[in-house]
Amino acid sequence: MFEKNTYVTRRARLAQEVGDGVLLFLGNQLVGMNYHDNEYPFRQDSSFLYFFGLDQAGLAAVIDIDNGEEVVFGDELTIDDIVWTGTMPSLKETARLVGVEKTEPLSALKKHLEGRKVRFLPPYRGDHQVWLQALLGLAPEAQAERVDVAFIKAVVGMRNHKTPEEVAAIEEAVDISTRMHLISYRMARPGVHEAEIAAAVLQEATCRPGCGLAFPTIATTHGQVLHNHGFIHTLREGDMFLLDAGAENPLHYAGDLSSSMPVGERFTERQELIYNLCLRSFYAAVDQLRPGNPYRNAHLAAAETIAEGMVDLGLMKGNPRDIAESGAYALVFPCGTGHMMGLDVHDMENLGEQYVGYADGMVKSKQFGFKSLRLARPLEPGFVFTVEPGIYFMPELIDYWKAEGRFKEFINYDKFEAWKDFGGLRNELDYLITEDGCRVLGTLRKPMTLEEVYSAKQA
Numbered sequence: 001m002f003e004k005n006t007y008v009t010r011r012a013r014l015a016q017e018v019g020d021g022v023l024l025f026l027g028n029q030l031v032g033m034n035y036h037d038n039e040y041p042f043r044q045d046s047s048f049l050y051f052f053g054l055d056q057a058g059l060a061a062v063i064d065i066d067n068g069e070e071v072v073f074g075d076e077l078t079i080d081d082i083v084w085t086g087t088m089p090s091l092k093e094t095a096r097l098v099g100v101e102k103t104e105p106l107s108a109l110k111k112h113l114e115g116r117k118v119r120f121l122p123p124y125r126g127d128h129q130v131w132l133q134a135l136l137g138l139a140p141e142a143q144a145e146r147v148d149v150a151f152i153k154a155v156v157g158m159r160n161h162k163t164p165e166e167v168a169a170i171e172e173a174v175d176i177s178t179r180m181h182l183i184s185y186r187m188a189r190p191g192v193h194e195a196e197i198a199a200a201v202l203q204e205a206t207c208r209p210g211c212g213l214a215f216p217t218i219a220t221t222h223g224q225v226l227h228n229h230g231f232i233h234t235l236r237e238g239d240m241f242l243l244d245a246g247a248e249n250p251l252h253y254a255g256d257l258s259s260s261m262p263v264g265e266r267f268t269e270r271q272e273l274i275y276n277l278c279l280r281s282f283y284a285a286v287d288q289l290r291p292g293n294p295y296r297n298a299h300l301a302a303a304e305t306i307a308e309g310m311v312d313l314g315l316m317k318g319n320p321r322d323i324a325e326s327g328a329y330a331l332v333f334p335c336g337t338g339h340m341m342g343l344d345v346h347d348m349e350n351l352g353e354q355y356v357g358y359a360d361g362m363v364k365s366k367q368f369g370f371k372s373l374r375l376a377r378p379l380e381p382g383f384v385f386t387v388e389p390g391i392y393f394m395p396e397l398i399d400y401w402k403a404e405g406r407f408k409e410f411i412n413y414d415k416f417e418a419w420k421d422f423g424g425l426r427n428e429l430d431y432l433i434t435e436d437g438c439r440v441l442g443t444l445r446k447p448m449t450l451e452e453v454y455s456a457k458q459a
């Protein structure tokens with residue numbers, strides 16, 4: 001964990017910003033995979049980590065603003081527990097490390113909340129919904145509309161601005177992530193299984209104490225399928241391989257990178273062409289990264305660059321800016337250019353994209369393509385996010401739009417027929433907004449140019 005003062009200061013600021021009531025934090029619990037005691041790896045709730053730093057299961061906490069009190073609720077180990085877990089520091093001792101003097105058994109939490117103005121964050125796990133029901137008498141379906149917007153906004157306002165110690169933690173995660181990717185460049189060869197590369201990437205993340213994956217790895221020769229977790233294919237000469245993988249550092253800050261590479265020694269001519277177009281769209285987005293400029297402009301710059309390339313290839317027609325603004329670009333780029341990143345790889349997505357990635361008064365589009373833009377708001381110093389435009393030829397989507405005649409003023413559907421077997425690719429890096437611009441995170445360079453890709457394969 002960070003120094004005690006980090007957590008004390010964060011809680012004090014949160015209490016001041018919300019103003020009154022009792023702020024309730026439910027820590028995560030162990031969850032059974034196929035029976036109770038065969039558990040998924042434990043991952044603490046990120047807001048709980050941010051404000052209380054305690055990385056163990058079965059805790060809750062309150063910041064009682066009205067009474068000026070902070071309490072961590074949890075049960076001390078009994079001798080029955082110790083037989084299985086060994087001796088652990090007491091909750092009292094660990095709570096003190098984050099500046100909380102008062103601990104109580106979990107059973108005391110309900111009484112603490114009775115008759116009080118309780119503010120809570122959106123639950124994203126079934127057991128939290130059941131727990132909230134037991135604590136507050138609110139049925140799960142009634143909880144979404146009772147979440148506390150002032151509480152959410154205060155948490156988002158703080159967590160969206162990374163401090164130097166958080167940036168250092170993220171850079172540690174990004175460096176591990178880069179090492180994971182460098183392995184994939186060396187491994188992607190004809191005859192290798194996707195699963196072998198996924199396993200090697202996992203090994204690189206988990207061989208460091210306290211580290212792990214920040215999200216399930218994508219390691220695929222079918223990059224056009226955006227979230228492809230199957231690992232069922234064998235790499236063949238002529239394929240492209242896409243890796244989207246990232247590590248968590250021991251404090252659970254994330255890195256998130258993507259790489260695209262040829263399986264053989266070099267891309268084909270057509271693959272090189274699309275790779276370079278994707279790279280140009282990447283740097284067109286990066287050119288827009290500075291305080292005050294909405295990230296939506298970075299997305300539009302990437303979309304316009306891709307549209308230009310599509311026009312040059314005869315796949316699209318018209319003015320690239322119009323293709324970008326109309327949403328027609330989404331045929332080959334159906335997702336957003338990037339997302340906030342921090343303790344969660346999609347930072348605070350559980351609190352609501354509207355609050356995290358959009359400023360007050362900005363409305364998130366419902367249109368295909370734009371609706372997947374998780375980050376659009378004007379950028380501020382301390383924001384950390386990804387940049388990951390991609391180009392994807394998805395036969396199902398091409399056929400679907402073609403049948404509808406969607407955007408036929410911009411799209412030469414007949415030309416697309418020859419590209420349906422192309423696949424998809426992207427690169428992804430992580431950026432920090434500084435006082436006067438931006439900087440890429442991490443001290444190691446991930447291959448980006450064709451020359452770098454080819455030499456990483458030889459390394």
Ligand SMILES: [Mn+2]
Binds near residue numbers: 256257339386388428
């Ligand atoms: Mn990402």
